[in-house]
Amino acid sequence: MFWCAFVVLFLALGNELHLSHATEVSVNNTENKLCLYANLMVNFSVTYEVGVNKSETVLFVLPENVTTEGSTCKNTTSTLKLGFGDGHSWAVEFTKDNKTYQVDSIVFTYNLNDSSVFTNSTSNETKSVTAKPRITNVGVDTYYSCKSENVQRVESVTQTLYDVTLQAFVTNGSKSDTDTVCAADLTSTTVAPTTTVTTTAAPTSTPTLPTPTTGNYSIAPDFNSTACLMATFGLRIGFKQGDKVETINLVPSATNVSGACGVNSSNLTLTSDTIKIMFTFSNDSKKFHLHALNVTVKPATGAAVVAVNTNMSIWAAAVGSSYMCNKEQTLTVTETLTLYTFKLRVQPFGVEKGEFATAEDCRDDTTGSWIVPTAVGVALAVLVLIVLIAYFIGRKRNQGSSYEHF
Ligand SMILES: *[C@@H]1O[C@H](CO)[C@@H](O)[C@H](O)[C@H]1NC(C)=O
Ligand SMILES: *[C@@H]1O[C@H](CO)[C@@H](O)[C@H](O)[C@H]1NC(C)=O
Ligand SMILES: *[C@@H]1O[C@H](CO)[C@@H](O)[C@H](O)[C@H]1NC(C)=O
Ligand SMILES: *[C@@H]1O[C@H](CO)[C@@H](O)[C@H](O)[C@H]1NC(C)=O
Numbered sequence: 001m002f003w004c005a006f007v008v009l010f011l012a013l014g015n016e017l018h019l020s021h022a023t024e025v026s027v028n029n030t031e032n033k034l035c036l037y038a039n040l041m042v043n044f045s046v047t048y049e050v051g052v053n054k055s056e057t058v059l060f061v062l063p064e065n066v067t068t069e070g071s072t073c074k075n076t077t078s079t080l081k082l083g084f085g086d087g088h089s090w091a092v093e094f095t096k097d098n099k100t101y102q103v104d105s106i107v108f109t110y111n112l113n114d115s116s117v118f119t120n121s122t123s124n125e126t127k128s129v130t131a132k133p134r135i136t137n138v139g140v141d142t143y144y145s146c147k148s149e150n151v152q153r154v155e156s157v158t159q160t161l162y163d164v165t166l167q168a169f170v171t172n173g174s175k176s177d178t179d180t181v182c183a184a185d186l187t188s189t190t191v192a193p194t195t196t197v198t199t200t201a202a203p204t205s206t207p208t209l210p211t212p213t214t215g216n217y218s219i220a221p222d223f224n225s226t227a228c229l230m231a232t233f234g235l236r237i238g239f240k241q242g243d244k245v246e247t248i249n250l251v252p253s254a255t256n257v258s259g260a261c262g263v264n265s266s267n268l269t270l271t272s273d274t275i276k277i278m279f280t281f282s283n284d285s286k287k288f289h290l291h292a293l294n295v296t297v298k299p300a301t302g303a304a305v306v307a308v309n310t311n312m313s314i315w316a317a318a319v320g321s322s323y324m325c326n327k328e329q330t331l332t333v334t335e336t337l338t339l340y341t342f343k344l345r346v347q348p349f350g351v352e353k354g355e356f357a358t359a360e361d362c363r364d365d366t367t368g369s370w371i372v373p374t375a376v377g378v379a380l381a382v383l384v385l386i387v388l389i390a391y392f393i394g395r396k397r398n399q400g401s402s403y404e405h406f
């Protein structure tokens with residue numbers, strides 16, 4: 001009974017900690033520049049002896065309040081050591097080769113003499129277990145991201161890692177804006193590759209990257225004229241690197257804009273250190289649409305990814321108006337590359353006085369948004385019909401019965 005109550009108390013305590021916050025830590029190197037960053041959650045389950053042939057199991061979580069003493073950052077090896085409670089620690093060992101880094105091991109050390117955790121333990125020793133999680137092939141200058149659970153069982157200890165964001169070998173003292181997503185997260189968020197455009201209310205496929213900054217881009221026919229093409233949007237690109245998907249945001253302030261306006265076609269090219277993207281719009285004098293995309297991504301590691309699709313027909317609106325989509329849009333350019341746009345508005349033809357013309361909103365062109373109102377309308381019509389029929393039947397019956405009375 002008492003034991004049960006204790007476990008429940010621990011669960012409640014753990015839950016409290018779990019709900020309140022993840023463990024977030026930063027480690028600086030000798031030059032006082034950020035070199036290691038982690039934001040993660042770990043659950044522990046430890047079985048220990050309380051008597052001859054008798055054991056207890058205790059559950060607890062990695063607390064929010066940890067020390068980073070003993071953490072080190074070197075050229076090709078790093079250690080993230082988190083100390084907590086009365087002599088417990090959790091240490092992650094990283095190694096790096098030319099292009100990737102990995103976690104070699106996680107050493108969990110626990111002090112059985114801490115009676116606030118290991119009540120009635122017969123031992124007063126400090127024990128260690130070494131787990132070898134599969135966290136490998138993380139691109140240098142990207143962070144490892146894994147929302148899925150990673151369960152490590154070693155001897156009498158089970159560790160569950162989840163909601164993990166980890167970056168070792170941080171370059172230039174700032175966290176990367178590119179992530180390497182674990183395989184488990186990819187299989188759990190399947191995207192439909194059959195449709196070219198899907199409008200999603202909530203972002204699902206890219207877990208940890210912040211929403212990209214909205215950029216304003218315009219093209220003028222010559223130096224003295226006002227814009228002939230205008231576009232504003234935030235852009236994220238997801239691309240396959242081997243069996244992993246990485247995502248990267250376009251940073252407008254570090255982006256070069258070029259392009260040209262024609263009668264039947266207009267081009268907008270955005271170039272940054274890592275991304276080159278060309279949008280080709282065409283125009284059949286009544287409507288315009290995005291006709292082609294040529295995207296090149298040069299990741300920090302690995303080969304450049306090129307995706308070209310010249311058979312697109314999206315972002316369509318009447319010439320003389322603009323196309324707008326505030327919601328996040330997912331454009332599957334090729335099997336290996338996907339664009340995500342945010343707060344989009346484009347007008348590739350007929351811009352006057354440097355201002356967008358009236359907008360046609362994407363709410364009007366997604367089939368999904370038609371199906372719902374149609375279904376609701378049909379349902380309402382059927383309901384009205386049923387009520388009417390019921391009314392007439394009721395009236396007939398009433399009339400019938402009133403005749404019978406006479
Ligand atoms: C610890 O041992 C005492 C006495 O042996 C017992 O009353 C108590 O229930 C034990 N506590 C736990 C959590 O097992
Ligand atoms: C971690 O532990 C807390 C409390 O013990 C629990 O609520 C949560 O579901 C656990 N999470 C995982 C992934 O095991
Ligand atoms: C780590 O370095 C950053 C600047 O890179 C600084 O703002 C921060 O205070 C440092 N943290 C510690 C604990 O020294
Ligand atoms: C402990 O278990 C072993 C076998 O599992 C048994 O031989 C031994 O008698 C047990 N000891 C006690 C005190 O129950």
Ligand SMILES: *[C@@H]1O[C@H](CO)[C@@H](O)[C@H](O)[C@H]1NC(C)=O
Nearest residue numbers: 063064065066067083084085
């Ligand atoms: C964190 O731990 C330190 C020392 O272990 C303690 O002084 C401090 O009050 C703790 N902070 C919180 C918010 O619990």
Ligand SMILES: *[C@@H]1O[C@H](CO)[C@@H](O)[C@H](O)[C@H]1NC(C)=O
Nearest residue numbers: 029031073074075076077171
């Ligand atoms: C570590 O890197 C620094 C600067 O890049 C270099 O000077 C030093 O020799 C390297 N040390 C080792 C052991 O490779």
Ligand SMILES: *[C@@H]1O[C@H](CO)[C@@H](O)[C@H](O)[C@H]1NC(C)=O
Nearest residue numbers: 076096097098099100301302
């Ligand atoms: C990678 O590093 C090894 C030494 O660790 C070196 O021999 C090799 O040339 C490097 N490869 C590349 C592509 O830089």
Ligand SMILES: *[C@@H]1O[C@H](CO)[C@@H](O)[C@H](O)[C@H]1NC(C)=O
Nearest residue numbers: 111112113114115124125126
């Ligand atoms: C265990 O903890 C007690 C106090 O709770 C302390 O006096 C004792 O020295 C500790 N033993 C070890 C081996 O750390």
Ligand SMILES: *[C@@H]1O[C@H](CO)[C@@H](O)[C@H](O)[C@H]1NC(C)=O
Nearest residue numbers: 112113121122123124125126
């Ligand atoms: C630790 O436990 C051993 C026996 O398991 C005992 O001999 C020793 O005195 C204990 N040490 C402390 C500091 O409690």
Ligand SMILES: *[C@@H]1O[C@H](CO)[C@@H](O)[C@H](O)[C@H]1NC(C)=O
Nearest residue numbers: 220221222223224225226227
């Ligand atoms: C731009 O306008 C100035 C006067 O406003 C004129 O002198 C110049 O030739 C024009 N340049 C071009 C490229 O049209």
Ligand SMILES: *[C@@H]1O[C@H](CO)[C@@H](O)[C@H](O)[C@H]1NC(C)=O
Nearest residue numbers: 260261262263265266267280
């Ligand atoms: C836009 O680019 C395409 C393909 O490179 C080219 O054929 C077309 O002429 C360009 N349009 C303008 C207006 O420069």
Ligand SMILES: *[C@@H]1O[C@H](CO)[C@@H](O)[C@H](O)[C@H]1NC(C)=O
Nearest residue numbers: 276278294295296306308310
């Ligand atoms: C795509 O762009 C790259 C360079 O930006 C260029 O070399 C390539 O020819 C383009 N492909 C097509 C089909 O336009």
